[in-house]
Amino acid sequence: MLEVKSLRKSYGSKVAVDGVSFTVGKGETIGLLGPNGAGKTTTVSMIAGLTRQDSGDVLIDGRRLQGDTDPVKRKIGLVPQDLALYDELSAGDNLQFFAALYDISGSKAKQVIAEALTLVGLADRAKDKVGTFSGGMKRRVNLAAALLHDPDILLLDEPTVGVDPQSRNAIFENLETLKARGKTLVYTTHYMEEAERLCDRLVVIDHGKVIAGDTLRGLYRLLPVTNILEIELDDASGLDLALLRELPNVTSAEISGSVLKAGVRDLSTGAPGILQWLTAQGRTYQHVVSERPSLETVFLSLTGRSLRDV
Amino acid sequence: MTTALKALVVKDLKLFFGDRRAVIMSFIAPIAIASFFGYIFGGNGGKTETSKIAILMVDQDHSKISNDIFAQLNKDKNLDTKAAGLEESRAAVKKGSAIVAIVIPPDFGKNAGNAFFSSANKPEVGVFYDPSHGAEQGMVQGILTGTIMQSVSKEMFSGQTGQVFIDDALKQVDTNSGLEAGDKSSLRTMLQGVQQWNQRTGTPNSGTGIAGNGGLTVPYQIKEEAVTARAGVQYNGFGHSFGGMGVQFILFMAIDAGIGVLLQRQRGLWKRFRAAPLSRTMLLGSRAISTTIISMIILLTMFAFARVVFGVRIEGSMAGFLSVCLAFSLMTATFGLLIAALGTTPEATRGLAIFVTLIMVMLGGAWVPSFIFPQWLRKVTVAVPTRWAIDGLDAMVWRGQGFNDAVAPVLVLLFSALVFGVLAVTRFKWEAEG
Incomplete structure (x- = not known):
């Protein structure tokens, strides 16, 4: 469906995108994950034909974009990071205008506008000016504007920036609906929880380069631990952590107060082994909890810095 | 599309x-x-009345000529003329409430009359003006020149001052030993001619003729016509x-x-x-x-x-x-x-x-x-x-x-x-x- 091959773009001496490659199959959702300034938006701009790459290729169904008026553009729906709407116009008028850009007018336009507004839950606000909407509602109209020409691929550039949790959830539900309808989604974000919830595969970008690309499970495999077991002991004094670290699948062990934190590669074999070992040591415990490492940890592990250190 | x-x-x-x-x-x-x-x-x-130029006149002469100058300036449709003192005029121009002030000095009438026939001892007419109104100042000077010329010539050709001047001139011609007899005769004839003209035309300033009642005036009249799209528009x-x-x-x-x-x-x-x-x-x-x-x-x-x-x-x-x-x-x-x-x-x-x-x-x-x-x-x-x-x-x-x-x-x-x-x-x- 979408092939991105060795894209490169620089602005003066600054390299914004440096050899980014990935492919997205039909109906698949891929997340471009990286901090602000990593090159995600530039990559999306090149895919949408807004920015010309210095080198590399973007193929949509095997075809390269040929000029501004190439009909292949109809296969793409862009949801820009900015609220690209006219506050002075009603939601309906905004959508009517954006539909016309794709030569959709008359009854067809009315139909697709109604469908889009229904999808984003704003059918009853069609006549209200966008300027009166909350940030979350504007984000939903911003999404609706990209759906009018029924594109196969949706490029979503941080579509939930600055919205409240309720609106974010609503947008996610919209995207899950679109995903269920077989749309291909390319989703840029620096929010881990969004990528984890929505994406089938992730491409981690930093400083314009792809530093990892895999499914969520595959990315976790890159980590030295897959889970952290936290055990609150009745008495943690004198515990021999060196012995604990020698147990199979245990990668780390440390004591913080009365809480033992142990990293395990495989929870199903590692956790029982640790608990049995503690019992054999005559230790009792009150509370056991297993915490899964997040993408934040993955990013930290891959780049040595936090995703939000920007 | x-x-x-x-x-x-x-x-x-x-x-x-x-x-x-x-x-x-x-x-x-x-x-x-x-x-x-x-x-x-x-x-x-095009019917809007244009605003008049505010001027002040300081009359330090109080002669017949200076009075006539004031009267003529006062009649001009482009000017709003008022009499004022010297310092008052300077202050008004400085403040901007008057654009030009004209100062007619003492003995102006007498000296201007003398200077009318000879270039010696021309009296000075003072003009105070607001430098931000250069165009108006030029316009006032033009009007003033015409007005003074008319007033002085009128008085010199038919007024009391002119007659006194001619009587004095006749005496000077008779007593001037430096003049040739032929020149004396010619001058006497000319001056007597003017004297007879004045006597025939009656009392001073009531006569007719070239310089009679009006003095020397601009020898033409302007017929204005705004050229627009067509006649009548x-x-x-x-x-x-x-x-x-x-x-x-x-x-x-x-x-x-x-x-x-x-x-x-x-x-x-x-x-x-x-x-x-x-x-x-x-x-x-x-x-x-x-x-x-x-x-x-x-x-x-x-x-x-x-x-x-x-x-x-x-x-x-x-x-x-x-x-x-x-x-x-x-x-x-x-x-x-x-x-x-x-x-x-x-x-x-x-x-x-x-x-x-x-x-x-x-x-x-x-x-x-x-x-x-x-x-x-x-x-x-x-x-x-x-x-x-x-x-x-x-x-x-x-x-x-x-x-x-x-x-x-x-x-x-x-x-x-x-x-x-x-x-x-x-x-x-x-x-x-x-």
């Missing part, structure tokens, strides 16, 4: 006419200011002011149109446009079309208002008028696009664009007629498109010229539009920044 083009144009029109501030600035403000300028600069069919100053202000405010509207493109870019809307399968020509062309339509609507509304309220007619070719309006509107539209192409942020661009526009408007002659510019500046203004727009509108509106006289302004404006348009397209920042 037509759907997209129509949508882009209609959207611009909706946004413009939905913006109350834009409508006020583009329609009400130019109409109000054009009405004011039209009234001040000879509106109302009076100049209507609103015709020029509505054209000038229309040009100015439409250019301001073009700035807003250009800034609007920058705002669209800032708000990400330009990404949506570029993501759609639309050509660059359509994207910029639609903007040019909508700005042209708005410009035409503003110009035609303004002149319709001027027609209904102030009786401004298109005295020349209507086709020429519409052509000039259309060419100017196109030029304005591409000027707006050029602003969008060269601009960076809306905030930084607005100030520079307003400055450039004001210069164009000023050099175009929208504020003050270009004929008061220095010669070199008048030559420079030929390169300013607004000059052609204003001249073209003047020619079609109140000068009553035919279509042929609209051709040059239209061609210059279209050429300017082409240059601005090409520059805008080539310099436009098409690429989205990452």
Whole structure:
């Protein structure tokens, strides 16, 4: 469906995108994950034909974009990071205008506008000016504007920036609906929880380069631990952590107060082994909890810095 | 494609006419200011009474001649003359409440009479003037010269002072040993002739003849005729002011149109446009079309208002008028696009664009007629498109010229539009920044 091959773009001496490659199959959702300034938006701009790459290729169904008026553009729906709407116009008028850009007018336009507004839950606000909407509602109209020409691929550039949790959830539900309808989604974000919830595969970008690309499970495999077991002991004094670290699948062990934190590669074999070992040591415990490492940890592990250190 | 083009144009029109501030600035403000300028600069069919020049006269002579000068200045339709003291006059001019003060010194009448027949001992007439009113000062001096000449000559040829002067002169001729007998005879004959003339014409200042009652006067009369569209059609100053202000405010509207493109870019809307399968020509062309339509609507509304309220007619070719309006509107539209192409942020661009526009408007002659510019500046203004727009509108509106006289302004404006348009397209920042 979408092939991105060795894209490169620089602005003066600054390299914004440096050899980014990935492919997205039909109906698949891929997340471009990286901090602000990593090159995600530039990559999306090149895919949408807004920015010309210095080198590399973007193929949509095997075809390269040929000029501004190439009909292949109809296969793409862009949801820009900015609220690209006219506050002075009603939601309906905004959508009517954006539909016309794709030569959709008359009854067809009315139909697709109604469908889009229904999808984003704003059918009853069609006549209200966008300027009166909350940030979350504007984000939903911003999404609706990209759906009018029924594109196969949706490029979503941080579509939930600055919205409240309720609106974010609503947008996610919209995207899950679109995903269920077989749309291909390319989703840029620096929010881990969004990528984890929505994406089938992730491409981690930093400083314009792809530093990892895999499914969520595959990315976790890159980590030295897959889970952290936290055990609150009745008495943690004198515990021999060196012995604990020698147990199979245990990668780390440390004591913080009365809480033992142990990293395990495989929870199903590692956790029982640790608990049995503690019992054999005559230790009792009150509370056991297993915490899964997040993408934040993955990013930290891959780049040595936090995703939000920007 | 037509759907997209129509949508882009209609959207611009909706946004413009939905913006109350834009409508006020583009329609009400130019109409109000054009009405004011039209009234001040000879509106109302040229019947507006012009304000008189306030002058003061300090009479330190109190002679018959100085009294007559004051009386004549007081009668002049262009002057508002009042008597005043010396220091009071100087203070008034300094303060700006009087533009010129004339000081007639002691013994002016006597000395001016003597100087009338000989160049020796000419009395000085003091003139205090406000340096910010150079034109009025020149005008007052011209009127004063004529008035003094008339008053002095009248008195010298037929007045008491003149008779005393002739009696003295006859005595001097008889007693002057330096004169040849022939010269003495000729002078005596001339002076006696004047004396007899005065006696025959009766009491001083009541006679007739060349210098009789009126003294020496300007030997001609001016017959004024304002050359307008045709005989019987009076100049209507609103015709020029509505054209000038229309040009100015439409250019301001073009700035807003250009800034609007920058705002669209800032708000990400330009990404949506570029993501759609639309050509660059359509994207910029639609903007040019909508700005042209708005410009035409503003110009035609303004002149319709001027027609209904102030009786401004298109005295020349209507086709020429519409052509000039259309060419100017196109030029304005591409000027707006050029602003969008060269601009960076809306905030930084607005100030520079307003400055450039004001210069164009000023050099175009929208504020003050270009004929008061220095010669070199008048030559420079030929390169300013607004000059052609204003001249073209003047020619079609109140000068009553035919279509042929609209051709040059239209061609210059279209050429300017082409240059601005090409520059805008080539310099436009098409690429989205990452």
